[in-house]
Amino acid sequence: MKSLFFSVTLLGCFLHSGRSFQCYTCKGASSDAYCLQVANCTGSTPYCGTSIVSFNFVTILDKYCAAACVTGNQSVAFFSSTESCCASDLCNNQKIGNVNYFDFNSAGATSSSLMVAIAGLLWALLALAA
DSSP states (O other), rough: HHHHHHHHHHHHHHHHHHHOOOEEEEEEEGGGGGEEEEEEEESSSSSEEEEEEETTTTEEEEEESSSOOEEEEEEEETTEEEEEEEEEEEEEEEOOOOOOOOOOOHHHHHHHHHHHHHHHHHHHHHHOOO
């Protein structure tokens, strides 16, 4: 009887360690509507992460599987950035709505990447001016 209890306990430990989370994923999204894809995250990425970057009137949203839990926020002039994480199924479900005047996702992925580059350049220029 002891060996049966030990075997069941050991099996439970292995099943738990192999469990994977599901997280919402998107890259460079301008709205929650583009963050409905679900990914199975592995043991090496046991967290769900969310990154929201806003510059002036442009907000870009990323949701992903994460290897580490990173949280924090920054705000300077017209720029703000928020990082958050969680560790349960589909927990990265923060909603921002459609906050952009121009929908970058409908224009193609290159537009959102271009906007991130432009925001970074403007950020650098603001830092130099200060």
